[in-house]
Amino acid sequence: MLKLWVRKWICREASCAQRIFAERFPEVVQRYARMTDRLVKALQAIGVTTNGADAARIALFFGMPTTSKTIIRRVLQLPLPSEGEVAKVGIQETPPPLRRRSRSSSIVDPYLSYLASRWN
Numbered sequence: 001m002l003k004l005w006v007r008k009w010i011c012r013e014a015s016c017a018q019r020i021f022a023e024r025f026p027e028v029v030q031r032y033a034r035m036t037d038r039l040v041k042a043l044q045a046i047g048v049t050t051n052g053a054d055a056a057r058i059a060l061f062f063g064m065p066t067t068s069k070t071i072i073r074r075v076l077q078l079p080l081p082s083e084g085e086v087a088k089v090g091i092q093e094t095p096p097p098l099r100r101r102s103r104s105s106s107i108v109d110p111y112l113s114y115l116a117s118r119w120n
């Protein structure tokens with residue numbers, strides 16, 4: 001739990017639409033956020049290297065209790081890596097080697113299963 005003391009200012013102008021102005025901390029926490037940016041980044045880092053359930057267990061171990069769904073939601077908020085410019089477009093006629101399934105499931109598993117089903 002993080003307590004953040006925020007200064008507020010009240011505008012005395014009757015026509016002011018805003019009325020109340022609160023101090024912001026854009027380098028620490030976003031508006032209406034329930035987690036600091038640092039916590040979000042930590043959960044995303046754990047989430048992209050494991051899966052939702054394992055990430056939640058690891059996060060709990062490090063004092064960041066959360067749910068697997070929250071981890072997955074935070075990972076999905078990450079921008080997709082850039083593929084760069086497309087040099088060539090074509091159809092690959094031989095299937096790529098399938099990666100051996102690890103013992104723990106991963107959030108990309110449904111996609112890999114989908115790809116595997118397309119090649120069989």
Ligand SMILES: [Zn+2]
Pocket residue numbers: 011012013016017018019
């Ligand atoms: Zn004002």
